[in-house]
Amino acid sequence: MLSAQERAQVAQVWDLIAGHEAPFGAELLVRLFTVFPTTKTYFGHLGSCLDEVALLNHGQRMLMAVGVAVQYMDCLRAALAPLATMHAQMLRVDPANFALLSHCFQVVLASHLQDEFTVEMHAAWDKFLAEVAEVMSEQYR
C-alpha cells in the first residue's frame, strides 16, 4: 500500500509525463526490447518489423494505461480489471516480465528527470509499478 507521501510522489512525476505518453512509451519499449530481447516474444502481433509508428502507438497505449493507474491509485484493482483480464486470458505475459518493464520505466524516468528523479520518487515509483504488476497478474490462476 502506498502512503499519502508516496502517492504524491507518483502523481508529481506523472504530471511531467502527461501529454508525452507516446514518446515516453516508445522509448520504454525500445529500452525493453534492446536490453531484454526475450520480451519481444510478446509483441509479434505488432508486426515483425517494429517501426517508429508501431512503437509510438503501442507505447502511448501502455503509458495511458499507467496514467489510469496513477489516477486511480486508491482502487487499482477496479480500475485495471479489464487490463488484468486481458493479460490473464489473452496476453498471458509471464509475470517475471513486469519487473523488467518496471525497471526500464524507471530508467526512462531517471534519464529524463535526472537530478529531479529523487530517491523518494524512485522508491515510490518502484513500489507503485510493483503494485500495478501484481494487479496485472492477479487473475492468472
Place this chain on the structure above:
Amino acid sequence: MVHLTAEEKAAITGLWAKVNVEETGGEALGRLLVVYPWTQRFFDTFGNLSSPSAIMGNPKVKAHGKKVLTSFEDAIKNMDNLKDTFAKLSELHCDKLHVDPENFRLLGNVMVIVLASHFGKDFTPQVQAAWQKLVSGVATALSHKYH
C-alpha cells in the same frame, strides 16, 4: 560467462571515464537501502538509517558505496574474466557476509538507474543494454562460489 562485444565494451568504458566513483557508489548504495529497505539487514552497524535523507547523508553508506564501486572498476578492467576476478569476493559474500545473491541483482539495477539519472540522453538504450550485461555478469560472478 558474459560476452561483451567490442561496441558494448566501448560503451561501458566510455561512460566509466566520466563517472565520479566516490559519489556514484554512495548514491547507488543509498538508493538500494531506501528503495529496498530490507537490504538494510546487512548494515546494522552503519548508524542512522531512519529516513531517506539520513541514509543518503550517512557517511558509512557513502564510504561503503565508494568501496563497492571501486571494486566494480576491477570488473571493467577484466570484462572477459569476471569469474576469476570476483572469486575471492564471492567467497567472502557467501562465507562471511551471508549475502543472498539476489541483492547483487538489485544493486546492479539501482546502479543502472543512477547512471541513467547522471547521463540523461547519453544513457541510450544501447548503452543501458551494455551496462545491464555487465552488472548481470558481475552478479553472476559474485554468486559463483556460493555453496
